[in-house]
Amino acid sequence: MISFLRILAAAACLLLTPLSAQAARDKIALVIGMANYQFLPPLQNTHNDASGMAETLQSIGFDVTLSLDATAQQMTQALDDFAFRSEVADLALVYFAGHGIEVQGENFLIPVDANVSSNLDVQRQSASLKQLLAAVDHARKMRIVILDSCRDNPLGDTIALEAPQAPAATAQDTRGGGGGMAAVDPDRGTLVAFAARDGQVALDGTGSNSPYAQALIQKIAQPGLEISLMFRQVRDLVLQKTGNLQEPHTYGSLTGVPFYLSGTGADGAVSLPAGTSEAWSAVKPDQEEQLLALAELGDTRSMLGLAYMRLNPNAGRFDPAAAVAFLQRAADAGAPEAQFELAKLYERGTGVAADPAKALQLYQSAALQNFADAINDLGFLHHQGGLGLPANPQKAYGFFQRAAELRHPQAQFNFAALIDDGLVPGKGPEDAAQFLYAALRSGSSDVLNLLSERPTMFTLPTRRALQSELKAKEFYQGSIDGDFGPGTQRGIRRAYGIED
Structure with missing residues (x-):
């Protein structure tokens, strides 16, 4: 059983190799100062911080858009443009x-023209953190939002623009009133x-950059530093620079794939x-030593990384039983990726006795x-029957739909194929086309190859609907005839991220 790729089409199961090629491997950034x-009171270092971050990110291979002193309208437009590119x-x-x-529990980032007193x-006049998250939400592998602006509304409905600073921060200016931003x-x-844990404020610093920006600029540019460890080292640097007055904090759950912002090459590639x-x-x-220390402290992503290391038969650390132990600890702590990887080991009998149940x-x-x-x-297991489950295609369709709606590229293809076959009540060619388009934008090279090499596996109405979708997004300008000729193929590649 291939656990990470199932593509079903026209009652035939196509088991393909997993995402073997990606056209878009770029890193893009929107830097706002x-x-x-x-x-509102002006800030001293934010232009320097933003410009320094933009320069650093560009030096390690990012395509950077720098926006200084943006109005509300300009900020909204920049976020919308960035969301499509991402x-x-x-x-x-x-x-x-x-x-x-x-x-009221929601974080807002204020543009330069905001006139706020409540x-x-x-x-009404600011960008919410939700908007920033939406701007990165569809990136294929990693999404990061960094806020060097941990501020709150200290007086409820009346914002005290000239409120006195908290006593602990008098040695350095802060970027607003005391209290910090809300956890996310x-x-x-x-x-x-x-830049600071919820409930704290971020310091502007006494030099040309804030302590947080200084630490970020230093660590982001360090070659070959895995991203989770990079942010931990940033935290340690800021604590040191501020005499423990400011502790940066990260929220979110990274995938189990290691990621590096800066590589070893001149272009920042790794x-x-x-x-x-x-x-x-x-x-x-x-870095493995750091992962081991973090695993002892209960960090489940470190456990997952250590398990992956011990599942590589071509490396000196190969130890499936140890991998099972790391994954079991992480799974018991509720980490879903660890549960998934441990399931595959129990299914195959790798490092542990096979146990389908x-x-x-x-x-x-x-x-x-x-x-x-x-x-x-689970959709595949219900469709084919496996691990003690009887074959139940109707139940499988619900799993494929759920995974597709979570933007799983192979499930998006699966569900589009089921719709195209007329197996999903209430959904038609337009729905199938939307899922196929989404799979292309998600970066599935398998979907790209199938649509390029075997487009007639889909019915004429679905092919026409996909052309309409490509045309609506300005990737295609030709006729809506269902003929996937050179123009449509070029539109498919452009939607995927390949510019001829």
């Missing part, structure tokens, strides 16, 4: 330095980094093996946490 506020990027990052305010003003819970694969186990095996020894229970536990890989696999 607000300093010269029209109605759909074909591997990594999308937004950095904001400026006034930020927490209002909570309602803030909500982003989706899996998205990281939100605050060359890693394709497989997750092989990629973790390439982690430097000093245990494997099924673990797949189901991961699926209950909306882990799309597990949901898609």
